[in-house]
Amino acid sequence: MRIGELAERAGVSTRALRHYEALGLLPAQRRANGYRTYGEEDLRAVTEIRTLVGLGLSLEETRPFVECLRAGRPSGGSCADSIAVYRRKLAEVDASLARLGAVRAELEAQLHAALRERAPEPRCELTVEEA
């Protein structure tokens, strides 16, 4: 299939596919006229990339997965390098969650402080908004 069909079936732009090729993530066969040609395995590679990017991985981080697929493995996550990326990303997500939780608490505290400052002496407790 040509690039337009792959793009449509994968739900990405042709520009994105060329970008992946430029990064070496998605090498393409060429016809005599210079057109790129793709197979079903390329569709699966692109699907894998989009799934992982959706989970917050960078394109570089998806490399072990697509290489794992090209090595003939049924799943892109079943190679050692991929698993290492999973672990690393999980740790990063945990760190982000912790930081974001602290930020949330601080934002809420600041918001409540600001609300108290604007209504120094509430006439009635029921008028104080809780968040």
Next chain:
Amino acid sequence: MRIGELAERAGVSTRALRHYEALGLLPAQRRANGYRTYGEEDLRAVTEIRTLVGLGLSLEETRPFVECLRAGRPSGGSCADSIAVYRRKLAEVDASLARLGAVRAELEAQLHAALRERAPEPRCELTVEEA
């Protein structure tokens, strides 16, 4: 005080201060020789900016806060616009937390699936890593 002193006291670069001025966040007085001059209130403004940016606000989003300060309010968060930004940001953070929680679960599920795939028939339960 001149820009170098403000930068050092606020813990930011002079380049950052000029950037804030270019955005209209930190207008500066000028001496006859063209040098920028700042007062203590500018230090407070920069401190406010850095605090808010540390909570994940963009520079644009800090604008209501610094304007609130310049309006003479003791706290940058005590104006209606600032409070609106607080609320909006809090909602964004909640959304991020929810998304990140789902991503975390998915990452962990994928990791476990990959581990099972690599060790289809564990000889002993103790050899299965839990995370």
Next chain:
DNA sequence: CGTGGCGTTGACGTCCGCGTCAAGGTCTAG
């Protein structure tokens, strides 16, 4: 034959918060 729909490469634009020169002006101490 020509038109329209595909494809190609190359290169600049976007967003953000500055970093990092470059090329100069200003002020102070020795």
Next chain:
DNA sequence: CTAGACCTTGACGCGGACGTCAACGCCACG
């Protein structure tokens, strides 16, 4: 007088994942 520590504006760079031209080639259909 001069070194050097400060200041000025202007402009390009970065990272990431492409978007968006521009200018061209290829091919099937009528």
